[in-house]
Amino acid sequence: MHAMTDLTSHLTYVCDSRDLPSESAKAVVVDARELVAWRDSAGDAHVWDDRCPHQGSDLASGGVEGCVLVCPSHGWRFDINGQFVVPLRVFSESRRPPVFARTYETVEQDGRVFARLTD
Ligand code: FES
DSSP states (O other): OOOOOOTTTTOEEEEEGGGSOTTEEEEEEETTEEEEEEEOTTSOEEEEESOOTTTOOOGGGSEEETTEEEOTTTOOEEOTTSBBOOOTTOTGGGGSOOOBOOEEEEEEETTEEEEEOOO
């Protein structure tokens, strides 16, 4: 007999959906990992390491602007894929290799937010 695979079986609970209003970010510690859970203006939840790839500031203290998470220290902006978003006016910056925040696959189900916390 085969057991049914639970969608959340390989996922880790992060927070309740109701604790993550639209365009908000929240620091969460799960299994000693410091994470930021945030929700964009389209309603999608995201779970990332709470560490800016620039100089390590906690992203949860930043703000959400639409579908972008903004680091509080120097204003770097990251899209929903975790990629540093380059202001169009800064041409020289656009020639850099891409920089990413550490992201995790995130699933929201039954009023709860889960993430696949890979190493
Ligand atoms: S530490 Fe995040 S922008 Fe500098």
